Amino acid sequence: MALKVELKPNERIIIGQVVIRNDEQRTRFFIEGEAPILREKDILTAASADSPAKKIYFAIQLMYLTQDTTHQHEIYFQLVRDFLQAAPSSLAYMTEINNTILSGELYKALKAAKKLIAYEAELIANATRV
Secondary structure: OOEEEEEOOOOEEEEOOEEEEOOOOOEEEEEOOOOOEEEHHHOOOOOOOOOHHHHHHHHHHHHHHHOOOOOOHHHHHHHHHHHHHHOHHHHHHHHHHHHHHHOOOHHHHHHHHHHHHHHHHHHHHHHHHO
């Protein structure tokens, strides 16, 4: 079954390791076959990965795009160790992320990492209130 994708004007999408940018008009196309796909709203750049949780997301994103869980392996686990040391309360989030990576579901790991980013923002907001 083909995946239907609609792109807004000038929106970007990554298919495999290729970035595609739409022109000035809304576009619809169908993707047949298997390839890692990320819409612009789900893409983090190295520059925009400006927090520990976002760096974890970025490492998972690179794993997903290369379809290789060993890619970024050492960096990922160092980031996770550092995050857990700073915020032990994040263990449930990390467990979910790790389990999805171990089961080969890297897109689901990205979704779980988005929850970690939201949790990190919550922790920072609570810390600044005190």
